[in-house]
Amino acid sequence: MKKIIIISFSFLFFCCQSNSKKSDSKKESNLENSSFYGTIISEDSVKSLILEKETLKKLGSKSCKLSGQIIETCSMKGCWMSLDIGGDTLFVKFRDYAFFVPKDSVEGKRAIIQGDLFLDTVSVEMLKHYAEDAGKTEKEIAQITEASYKLGFTADGVIIK
Secondary structure (H helix, E strand, C coil): CCHHHHHHHHHHHHHHHHHHHHHHHHHHHHCCCCEEEEECCCCCCCCCCHHHHHHHHHHHHEEEEEEEEEEEEECCCEEEEEEHHHHHHEEEHHHHHHCCCCCCCCCEEEEEEEEEEEEEEECCCHHHHHHHCCCCCCHHHHHHCCEEEEEEEEEEEEEEE
């Protein structure tokens, strides 16, 4: 009887060990497909921009975590990126220029960003600078004549999947 109990516990122990390793390898493979920039952030607790906009209207700025598809990044040094967040385009800068994202090969990939969402006024001078960074033509840059009022985001951390 003791042998049966010992064998049963041993079998149960080894089965649990094997399941644990499988779940760890799934986590590792998910992490292997991700690149982290800035502060290391997790993939959980991503919020909807629609809900965050409601709070933003009341407070003026809001700390949050959002997810979207990368439209473009700064082609000069990767110091900004724009994301498609469910129909809205969000311009993302990185806090204190402490980190950058890749300059190319990330368009169309999914990004998770964590930081501060805010309403932003972007001057004509800065809009022209961003257009130049994005590789726009002289003619396109010359057509920028008015400041822009839109959503902005300062990221502390970014995950690119």
